[in-house]
Amino acid sequence: MFLAVKEMWYEKLRYSLVIELIFLVSYLLIILTGLSSGLASLNKAAVNEWGAETIVLDKDSEGRLAQSFLSNQTIRSTSGTPISQYSSIVKAKSGLKENSTIIAISKHSFIYKNLSVIDGKKFTTKGTVLVSDIFKTAGFKIGDTLYLNNSDVKLRIAGFTPQATLSATPVVYTSFTTIKPLTRGTINALLTSKKKIKQPTNALVLSKDQFINKLPGYSAQNMTFNFMISFLYIIIFIVISIFLYILTIQKLPNYGVLKAQGIPTKFLTLNTLSQSLIISIFGVIVAIIFGFITALLLPSEVPIVINIANIISTSVGIVLMSLFGSIIPIYQIAKVDPYKVIGG
Amino acid sequence: MSNLIFSSVNKVFGSGSSRYVALENIDFEANSGELILVVGPSGSGKTTFLTIAGGLQTPTSGNVTLNNEAITRLNRKEQSQLRLNKIGFILQSYNLVPFLSVKEQFTLADKVKKTNISPQDLDQLLTDLDIISLKEKYPNQLSGGQKQRVAIARALYTDPEYILADEPTAALDTERSAEVMKLLKTLAHKRNKVIIVVTHDMRLKKNADKIYQIIDGRMSLLK
Ligand SMILES: Nc1ncnc2c1ncn2[C@@H]1O[C@H](COP(=O)(O)OP(=O)(O)O)[C@@H](O)[C@H]1O
Ligand SMILES: [Mg+2]
Numbered sequence: 023m024f025l026a027v028k029e030m031w032y033e034k035l036r037y038s039l040v041i042e043l044i045f046l047v048s049y050l051l052i053i054l055t056g057l058s059s060g061l062a063s064l065n066k067a068a069v070n071e072w073g074a075e076t077i078v079l080d081k082d083s084e085g086r087l088a089q090s091f092l093s094n095q096t097i098r099s100t101s102g103t104p105i106s107q108y109s110s111i112v113k114a115k116s117g118l119k120e121n122s123t124i125i126a127i128s129k130h131s132f133i134y135k136n137l138s139v140i141d142g143k144k145f146t147t148k149g150t151v152l153v154s155d156i157f158k159t160a161g162f163k164i165g166d167t168l169y170l171n172n173s174d175v176k177l178r179i180a181g182f183t184p185q186a187t188l189s190a191t192p193v194v195y196t197s198f199t200t201i202k203p204l205t206r207g208t209i210n211a212l213l214t215s216k217k218k219i220k221q222p223t224n225a226l227v228l229s230k231d232q233f234i235n236k237l238p239g240y241s242a243q244n245m246t247f248n249f250m251i252s253f254l255y256i257i258i259f260i261v262i263s264i265f266l267y268i269l270t271i272q273k274l275p276n277y278g279v280l281k282a283q284g285i286p287t288k289f290l291t292l293n294t295l296s297q298s299l300i301i302s303i304f305g306v307i308v309a310i311i312f313g314f315i316t317a318l319l320l321p322s323e324v325p326i327v328i329n330i331a332n333i334i335s336t337s338v339g340i341v342l343m344s345l346f347g348s349i350i351p352i353y354q355i356a357k358v359d360p361y362k363v364i365g366g
Numbered sequence: 367m368s369n370l371i372f373s374s375v376n377k378v379f380g381s382g383s384s385r386y387v388a389l390e391n392i393d394f395e396a397n398s399g400e401l402i403l404v405v406g407p408s409g410s411g412k413t414t415f416l417t418i419a420g421g422l423q424t425p426t427s428g429n430v431t432l433n434n435e436a437i438t439r440l441n442r443k444e445q446s447q448l449r450l451n452k453i454g455f456i457l458q459s460y461n462l463v464p465f466l467s468v469k470e471q472f473t474l475a476d477k478v479k480k481t482n483i484s485p486q487d488l489d490q491l492l493t494d495l496d497i498i499s500l501k502e503k504y505p506n507q508l509s510g511g512q513k514q515r516v517a518i519a520r521a522l523y524t525d526p527e528y529i530l531a532d533e534p535t536a537a538l539d540t541e542r543s544a545e546v547m548k549l550l551k552t553l554a555h556k557r558n559k560v561i562i563v564v565t566h567d568m569r570l571k572k573n574a575d576k577i578y579q580i581i582d583g584r585m586s587l588l589k
Contacts, residue, residue, distance in 0.1 A: 283449060
């Protein structure tokens with residue numbers, strides 16, 4: 023630590039520049055990770071809330087709920103609770119509107135039981151709905167009447183539920199009878215909380231994760247984010263490697279003499295390791311602070327999730343990459359032969 | 367009683383047409399209380415000799431013993447420990463860590479080796495070498511001669527039994543060189559150390575207890 027800190031203090035400009043660079047990349051990483059998990063959750067949060075492990079769809083549906091129309095025969099021969107979905111823009115008198123996914127479930131299903139309520143209550147009678155808390159943020163109130171495009175079905179908000187988004191739209195939960203005029207009784211999927219079920223004929227059986235991965239655009243979006251995020255980790259590794267490599271190369275004669283004086287190699291390599299730790303920890307701390315500030319300043323429509331779990335995993339990743347970045351410099355220090363620097 | 371003995375030491379670099387005999391059949395002995403000078407022209411093998419004495423290189427053949435222990439048989443780690451505990455090296459260059467002040471050069475030594483040297487002893491040493499006023503300075507603020515004297519102080523600081531110096535007076539004028547040699551001589555005599563100085567500077571001869579000459583890798587006792 024002694025050498026590490028002294029050197030960083032002596033070379034303030036160099037080290038603060040590299041800390042700044044690590045800060046900027048870490049900040050970008052935190053924001054991207056936050057956006058990635060925010061968008062992922064917009065896509066799939068509702069599915070996780072349902073508590074279903076297995077989803078049965080029409081075999082020609084390509085795994086997409088909206089394109090799945092189960093036959094009566096499949097429904098009769100398969101266990102599971104049915105759901106229907108209908109996509110529509112819903113509006114209130116006040117002019118507020120939301121592009122939503124309406125999901126019909128039975129009041130006796132495990133899904134109904136698993137839904138939590140943050141305000142009001144779950145839907146009960148025909149025409150009442152439990153809607154995503156996004157509606158609440160948008161200004162809708164309990165008791166508001168919702169109108170659908172091209173339909174005279176009216177819905178009344180009974181309560182708000184959190185984590186109710188599917189394919190980036192807020193979900194409106196209601197009963198089958200309420201949306202019968204819209205869906206004409208179509209059942210799109212059967213859900214069960216069992217991990218394994220008997221394979222029904224003419225149906226596609228997906229696990230929850232498979233179903234989520236087939237949500238429109240979900241995998242492509244994740245892959246794009248993961249690609250960018252991995253690249254940023256690699257950039258951190260390269261920045262630290264090159265920076266410490268160049269500094270080490272410049273100091274090799276000094277390391278040689280220190281070794282000649284009998285200073286243990288371990289003492290010298292620990293100093294390089296501490297430097298990469300100090301650089302990355304400083305960079306990460308500033309990045310976390312800026313990340314939180316950014317999340318606060320961004321409008322609530324931006325789906326960014328900066329939570330402790332994300333912060334910890336990103337920070338650990340950055341620090342690990344920096345530590346890996348010190349491997350080459352450490353190797354150089356370890357192999358420098360004192361005689362080579364002294365000779366002549 | 368410390369002693370350093372070379373018996374029939376050879377050092378050969380390369381092989382075939384690039385084979386070069388840097389040290390040939392060296393017999394050498396140094397005991398505590400002696401300031402020994404090894405003089406020779408550039409390229410004669412002085413640095414090679416000194417680095418073998420300090421366990422930084424191994425001889426091609428022959429034996430080197432330090433306190434009757436063959437240093438050639440120690441592994442790298444043991445050699446490093448030996449240098450830390452028993453040997454003070456004064457090298458031709460890069461002796462000082464560029465980002466540490468003069469004072470901190472000594473703190474660094476404290477970090478890796480527990481010494482029983484008091485701050486007063488250090489101040490005395492720095493006064494003797496006339497560098498006490500430079501304590502807060504960094505190496506790039508020092509002249510070549512000042513750097514060399516700090517390096518000497520650094521080597522003496524841990525109170526090693528052996529001091530191996532490679533051209534320690536190269537950057538010093540005649541007067542300073544004589545003072546440094548006197549200091550080394552006093553240390554050898556009063557503190558009973560083995561001090562070996564290799565140099566091409568013939569002016570240093572008058573302070574030495576024993577003088578060896580090295581020419582083309584062959585050593586002979588002059589005095
Ligand atoms: N690693 C090496 N490989 C090949 N030749 C070397 C090596 N080290 C030293 N030599 C040669 O050995 C001779 C003695 O070198 P050195 O001990 O450094 O001389 P001095 O210190 O007296 O100037 C020189 O001719 C030098 O070129
Ligand atoms: Mg030399």
